[in-house]
Amino acid sequence: EVQLVESGGGLVQPGRSLRLSCAASGFKFDDYAMHWVRQAPGKGLEWVSGISWNSGSKGYADSVKGRFTISRDNAKNSLYLQMNSLRAEDTALYYCAKGSGTYLRGYFDYWGQGTLLTVSS
Amino acid sequence: QSVLTQPPSASGTPGQRVTVSCSGGSSNIGSNTVNWYQQLPGTAPKLLIYSNNQRPSGVPDRFSGSKSGTSASLAISGLQSEDEADYYCGARDDSLNGWVFGGGTKLTVL
Numbered sequence: 462e463v464q465l466v467e468s469g470g471g472l473v474q475p476g477r478s479l480r481l482s483c484a485a486s487g488f489k490f491d492d493y494a495m496h497w498v499r500q501a502p503g504k505g506l507e508w509v510s511g512i513s514w515n516s517g518s519k520g521y522a523d524s525v526k527g528r529f530t531i532s533r534d535n536a537k538n539s540l541y542l543q544m545n546s547l548r549a550e551d552t553a554l555y556y557c558a559k560g561s562g563t564y565l566r567g568y569f570d571y572w573g574q575g576t577l578l579t580v581s582s
Numbered sequence: 583q584s585v586l587t588q589p590p591s592a593s594g595t596p597g598q599r600v601t602v603s604c605s606g607g608s609s610n611i612g613s614n615t616v617n618w619y620q621q622l623p624g625t626a627p628k629l630l631i632y633s634n635n636q637r638p639s640g641v642p643d644r645f646s647g648s649k650s651g652t653s654a655s656l657a658i659s660g661l662q663s664e665d666e667a668d669y670y671c672g673a674r675d676d677s678l679n680g681w682v683f684g685g686g687t688k689l690t691v692l
Binding site: 496498505506507508511520521522523556561566567568569570571572573574575 | 584615617619625626627628629632633638670672674678679680681682683684685686
């Protein structure tokens with residue numbers, strides 16, 4: 462059974478940094494691209510970032526480019542999102558999602574339960 | 583506003599057939615496949631339809647998807663109370679070099 466468990470969310474002041482983590486199990490982690498998708502309270506889904514199986518390709522939404530960095534550790538079956546210069550508009554539930562293939566194509570076939578980030582002074 | 587356009591709400595009575603539309607452009611739906619996600623209240627999204635019209639294992643055949651040009655639609659037949667959820671369309675966007683979603687359609691079963 463595929464499991465994705467996010468952690469690292471919390472309350473942080475504007476301008477500060479935070480790192481989210483996603484622990485994956487139930488599938489061969491290093492065979493698949495991985496993504497972060499967020500959902501602001503009461504709003505829709507927004508793709509944030511994705512990374513290919515070997516970290517060779519990474520992509521970011523314009524709203525986070527230059528502030529967020531995605532990474533993965535295939536030895537630890539883990540996905541990360543380093544978030545710097547946080548803004549109030551980054552407040553959201555952050556989902557870790559498994560890509561359907563090896564590279565940054567396709568769709569998101571499994572989702573975690575999310576970790577909540579609140580950016581506020 | 584979202585890159586893909588969905589109606590904010592839809593409704594139907596048990597047993598009815600309802601459809602949800604999703605409109606995009608040449609860089610997203612027009613050149614990539616469409617996927618649909620179901621988000622039940624208080625839960626994470628779940629893949630419902632992929633590659634325009636394919637159902638993952640475990641998804642009832644009451645759910646179907648189609649695509650034509652730069653638009654797509656999700657159809658739910660034999661509507662059930664447990665289908666009450668938010669439905670999102672999504673696709674890769676080649677101009678943005680990322681993924682885009684519709685704003686979501688809240689389906690109410692009357």
